Amino acid sequence: MLPSRLEQYPDLDTWVRIDPADTVTVFTGKVELGQGIVTALARIASEELDVAFARVRVQTADTDNGLDEAFTAGSMSLAESGLALRQASAEARQHLLELAGERLGTAPASLEVVDGTIASPAGERTTYWELLGSRRFNRQATGRSTPKSIAERRVLGRREAVRNDLLGLVTGTTRFVQDMALEGMLHGRVVRPPGPGSRLASLAEGPIGATPGVVAVVRNGSFVGVVAEREHTAQSAADALRRAAGWTHDDALPSHMSPARWLLQQPAQSSLIEDGAVLEGPPPADDPPADATTTLKARYSRGYLLHGAIGPSAAVAVVDRGRLTIWSHTQGVFPLRRAIASVLGREVESVRVVHVPGPGCYGHNGADDAALDAALLAEAVPGRPVLLKWTRADEHQWEPYGPPGVVELQASLDHEGLIVDWRHDVWSTSHINRPGSVPNLLAAQHLDPPVEHPPPVPPRVPEVGAHRNALPIYELPRRRVVSHFVEAMPIRTSSLRSLGAYLNVFAIESFMDELADACRASRLEFRLRHLRDPRARAVLEAAAARSGWSGERSAEFGHGTGVGFARYKNAAGYAAVVVKARVDDSTAAVRVAEVLVVTDCGEIVDPSGLENQLEGGVIQALSWTLYESVTFDRRAITSVDWETYPIARFADVPQIQTVLIDRPGEPVLGAGEVVQGPTAAAVANAVRDALGVAVRAVPFTAERVRDAALAGS
């Protein structure tokens, strides 16, 4: 059986090209987001084709190359593109061996390949490039070749090849989309409304458009932008336009209550996560089962989170002889093309979107919106490319945020300390508002007439959006897991790394500690008694052994250890995170001193890359959990820069030890998001271990921790 993506695109030429000389190019519909996918794919091709890693070029998504892999998201790149490329490379190698066999007059099975050079037992040689250089395979994958067995491997799982994009990054030659320079290129800026409910009433443009160097002022409804010869002129003109603009406001942002309270007050569409069954209103609170001796209830919540790319979003666009080409750091070139064509009323074929690396995005950030902005500006100056950049304030105020959420948990224990009943209710706005068949792009709703975003659609299956990791991994005799989907979205939200898993795992794993304490069990043993999956147990047990954590309570007030565990999506990688934290006696500030991560992500392709993703995930999740929440007033987002929305800095980053359990021969399991939820839970449990009281809302600011400690004592 072929990997699904190869079944969809069975032509070997879609995946592998033998270049004219010395190199091999492989293709993917995925994009590099700093997660190291280009290196991982090059390693796979290097392994299966038997060519040196340095000879492999990887070409990422471009709507002109035809390989539509939708979005690079959800830690699916290796499972989708990687598996297809592995099989395609194995078949390509087999075909090359057959060609060599004909040429050298010997059986393909007797040939050996070393770095693209094929040798017969008699010592005759030929190369991939002699056999097929710059020609096509013209063959379809059949499934008859098998990728190498573990014993045959020389590249995968070893720490030899360094990420092939690193040299460019450390020498400054890597071109991010923000660094592009095309012949005749102009610079663009947009002037956003003050808040999501503001619309343009007047624009006293005056002489701004006539300023030397200003090429065009673009106004369409409430969309205002400017194009200039020089970047500084574009910025100055945008600042002047901002001063010249008058706006109407509806001042309706829910700033007078917490996001959690707001969510609970909204009308919601409720459904059972397990089977998608729609519920008419919240399910009744029926009684705990008869064998229950203790019933616990708790509410956990999070606010809006910023993706917070270090470089504000940008795009280059040009309209050339009617065709619109956009270079973008989008996560999905094909869906973005459809969305932009629809907003601009263009034929899809008249739009090309090419992926260019951008700063790390960690989900659906402003990249797609910037692409539409650039297109709108480029349409005003046909023939000339426009580099559109958002400012820091644009990025902070207008990217689609990770959504707020509330989880309410209720569980009953029997006299033996076993969970006999489990209720999980999760409220959230949408995690899925990417552009595609629906044109969810920021500027679209500012145009005249506006292209309004259609109402978000509640997911009806497990593991999607807010449902991610809502189903507990633990074995429970009775469970009811309910989603309450809030359609209202006064503040736009969409996918942020790990989606609902961050909140659900934070809640479930915090609650597991509270339940363990309620029946006086070890927090480790309590988890294990409800956990059957041997790989899950192995990860948790390794985390306990390596950290010396026994699951018993801290002996020293102010110092605590906590663990958080999950299998991401209940289908991808397993991760346990152990956090040692200290809560300052006087300030109540939480300081994470040490972190241990243990994972099982199946077979390891690139150990160093995996470690980098895990460490990065932990640090980002620590930052979310300790410091981050978007602030706003009735009119506007007030998190406008890194002072009003602080994130973790060097001094806040603890030592992190990673332990990678390798499972050669097992499927590769996505790793990029596995630690987000476990990290939050580990911090929560460490704080509770240190203080004896639970803090159930992130971020754990000193103020919140102090309030919880005072309320609990």
Added chain:
Amino acid sequence: VGRENRGSELADFHLDVNGAVWHVRSDPAVPLLEVLRNALGLTAAKMGCSLEQCYACAVIVDGAAVPSCTLAIEAVGDRRVITLEGLSDGDELHPVQRAFLEEEAAQCGYCIPGMIMGAVALLERTPEPSDADIGEALSPHLCRCGTHNRIRKAVRRAAHS
């Protein structure tokens, strides 16, 4: 009032960048970052905030790593500016660049040029920095991917090379 209204008044500047003197005709208020990137084609230093809050744009000016996003070209004078492009000697990487490569100290890499400049300035000043020195020198630099510990390791490795 002020800078943007002088948008059209261009002046001549001679900038000492990476050991060469460059003639630039520019609005005096344009930040050094923009001159480096758009006039000189040196795009390693990155625009991150234009507020001196993230140091993605850090370059070395007279030995100190400073943000170039708000430093007007007219304020640079004859000070010596070094950017990431000026570190390597042909194909020979600077020890700090080599250390970042060897530690694979990058994810998306957007903050890395600024980090390397911060590290180079630190090691010039303090060839054998303590962990606290490294933390302090890099504290104004933001990284969103969470590569902090590998960056620390790379700086330690460079110090020992």
